[in-house]
Amino acid sequence: MGYVRSVNVAVLRTGEWTGRMGRTGIDKRPVDDPVEFTPGGVRGDQVIDTKHHGAWYQAAYAFDTEDLRFWSAELGRELVPGNAGENLSLLGCESSFAVIGERWRIGSAVLRVTGPRNPCRVFAGFWQHKGLVKRFAEIGRPGVYLAVEESGDIRAGDEVRMLSKPGHAVTVADVFALAMGDRDRREQVAPAAQDLPPKWRRQLRLEELTGRADTR
Template identity: 50%
Template sequence: MGCVLTVNVAVVRTDAWTGRQGRSGIDKRPVEGPVHVGRVGLRGDTICDLTFHGGVDRAVYVFAHEDFSWWSSLLDRDIPPGGFGENLTSVGMDVTGARIGEIWAVGSAVVQVTAPRTPCRVFAGFWDVPDLVARFSRRGTPGAYLRVLTVGEVAAGDPVTVLHRPDHGITVGQVFRAVMTDPDELPALGGITDLLPEDIRHRVQRRLARSAASTGG
């Protein structure tokens, strides 16, 4: 399928753009050698805002290196691996086209695709691009969060192998559109709510409840 280009962990920042938390782990940088992948993330990484990042359902963030060039051209600057705040920079993979619930072997770890990354003001501040959230939403290549099913180790160069691909066909990109730009697509996610993080699952359920109420169902 593809492989890991780099494994990245946080350098904690306390810049003004870090917002109410006052610190952020969005600045990820490549590290050498194998890194332990636990249930809630990579050893040596730091997640400062656990409301929207991290936890079991968003333990690891992967972003495709193929999408770097578009952003580099748009902003006329180099973006190094880890520049999107990702733990794993992949190559040779269609991360946006991965299906929710897809299971991958990465190094000696086994992970499951759970959700797209949604942009925030801290991300915009980190890049110093005020309208980054809108640009990122329009671009629609958000990268994917992963749930760790089997702990293990991962290193640069490790292959990524698809062990299971669900039949439902709902991709990371489709969930991103439903959450960020087209909420009318939320009901289509009703059949996979058990695979989604709790916050997105509740959003889908609320939308389904409103739809049922409006039709008298």
């Protein structure tokens, strides 16, 4: 599928664009040593805004280096691995088109694709682009949030290997489009409901189509 270009952990930042939290862990930097990925998150990383980040289904975030190059051209400045706030900078993976529920082995860890990352004003402020949320939605390549099914170490150069893929074929990009307001995608995304975290399933109103109720 591809491989890990770098593993990145947070350097805490402050600034007016960080919002009410005052600090953010969005600025992530590559590390040379293996990093442990656990169901509770990435060892050595820091999550400040735990209301919107850091749930079990957001244990790690991955973004493609090819997309970093696209945004470098878009913004007129060089973005490097970690600049999208990603723990895993991937090369040759097309992660935004991974199927929801897809399982990967990277290093000694097993990760599962849970859904897209939605852009926010902290992200826009970090990239110094006021219109980023809208433009990010238009491009539709949000990268992926990952749950950790088996803890393990990951380092730069590790191969991303497919373990399993659900048959519904609903991708991260499909769910992102629905989350960004394309309500025509609801029927298309509904078959992936069982592989989405309950909170996101409710937010996307998929239970109305599937009949699944989950109050967790």
